[in-house]
Amino acid sequence: MTAALTGTAACAAKGGSDTDARAAGAGTGGKGCGTLTYKDPGGNADLSQLPKKIREGYNGYFAPVNTSVYKDFKAKSTGHLKIGYSDSFSANGWRGDALARLKQDAAALQKSGVMSSLRTANSNLDNSLQIQQITSMINQRVDAIIAIPNSPTAFNNVIKQAYDAGIPLITLNSHVTSPYAINVDTNYHLTGELVGAGVAKIVKGQGDVLVVDGINGSPASSTLHQGYQAAFAKCPGIHVKGSLEGQWSEATAKSLVLQYLSTHPGQLAAVVNSGGMTNGILQALQQTGRKPVPIGDANPDQGSLVSLRKLLPDQYAAGVTPPAQGMDAALLTAIAVLHGQGPKYDAIVATPTQITGRAALDDWIRDGWTASSAAQAPAPPGTDWLSPQQLRSYFQRPAALPELPPLP
Template structure:
């Protein structure tokens, strides 16, 4: 009887021992330079999931070719269009030719959480092998992610995180990236001036993380004052309209605008049409806005690309394929660093006859945005996913 009670006591303690072991998994398994540069708690969204992945010892229940669901939350901006272009014209044909992909089923929820939740459940019930989501509310989808997990279907979130322990996330470290953008503008202004902040879609993790980082970057210079805050919704037309309204009702001094892509081209147009002097506007990856800089060399000193659309979707795709193959992601969130553009970089990418109205994007290339060697460091059993033989 004593032995039975002793065994029961030890079994009761087992989850505690396992949780202690789990603390040594995931983040601690990454190289020190990655831990220090991208997962430093002082420059990381406090809600960013960085625990050990639920898929460390997981493998797809079916052999390829696999069917993938893409539960997109929005299709109304240039970024989403460019991500979809990479998916449909490059990624899908490539992986079908490799014999690892059967089909991709795409849904759109138009920023309605309830619709996206329903679509995720429908994709699971249709028999997909994995689901990709983008730029969503960090908590609203968690129950549907658990539903998918219980049915053997992993969910992969790119360009923002889900807080569910059953999701795999990939993105730039947006709080750090936002800080880099905000700090670049304060340096451009010499540490003093009035700044308008243009957020993305408030309530999404990518937008909220960037906004927090941008404002911290602006606060690094006591002489910089935030005089306004509007939501551009990551859409040029909305960003232009919101900034036009703000400018019309705030005739005071404005020295700079910090803006989340994809809205900088619209914000640039709003300022041009206002009749005010052209103050510095932070630029991400939109080609039209970068073209304005190309034709006005002294306009900015530097800019940062935080989410190249084609590279972002290819990054999560590669993470998904590795996971389906049983390579075992170490950690819940795979983060990458921003890419800085100088004028020389822009000059090399765009010629002097570039189009200032272009709604295309400048990607940085998947090798610079979580390429094969980089991703190997995030998996327990890394291998080239394109050479997979079931």
């Protein structure tokens, strides 16, 4: 069973410094503890045109949503497309799965004549190098670029260069402030707030919480952290005692949590992480002789879900940002723009999905998954996550889109 729900503090510091984030309020858990507050994203876009379920995904979105500059864009070519892919980091499962899916999609589209080539590059968190790589793609005259930038602002000039060259740039789960990009995005603020609110309910609004973030400076990691803080701010009994930079890596998260626990002997009520680090956290707790504590996981991998069902089947709150569905949405968005379908907005935002409870895990976990399964978990059954049918709502002149291979 899954539930699609609706409901953004500074980037976490590396290491385990005490950063007590208690908030003012009354009562044991605080009025509103464990609940969400509606916040309109602002901007000049008219979101009222969207179906209610899709519009809810913009609730609390951390950036203004504006009309897209590509609403009347017409590409020079609509077939045999050359697509560029610029990644800022590849050393985690989510990025690896996203790239694998893009290659699978490209192979199928090359056979059907929709695409002619795929060009990929990775900068390993070097913004200057990634800008050079995108510039190279512009000079090679690709038709569109899909990118995961590591900064919301550092790429604005090169994105404008792409626009001036007639090359749409689509970001994936990494919002940029340039008006010349289209952000295909998860509402990370809302996801973080959902996960934080779920954990707050489990611990009854009381106790010390450790946060394990992704990569400091990454828009996704920073915005998830803001979402946790927004949820915990309603709970005066919850104190965020430390924030670690786990880099979305099980090994890194385990090492940092071990270091933190060695210098912080106090009892933790829960640990919240930005995705795919749950097993590392649980292993660190076990290695130091501590019992498992409730877990918040903003985007679990397969092994994390298996471990949660075994150890904490009713003591977790999780979100989902599936890499395969995300990449499909980014690629189809690029193709729709090139085909002149006219995107309405500069941000195409998926409605987050939250799971909690044993029944949800039973629905989500598939045969063959084990605690050591490192691959990202696909969206739970029945989750409509920026599907081709949903994408139609974000375009002025929606039309049929190429068929992609079946999802895993």
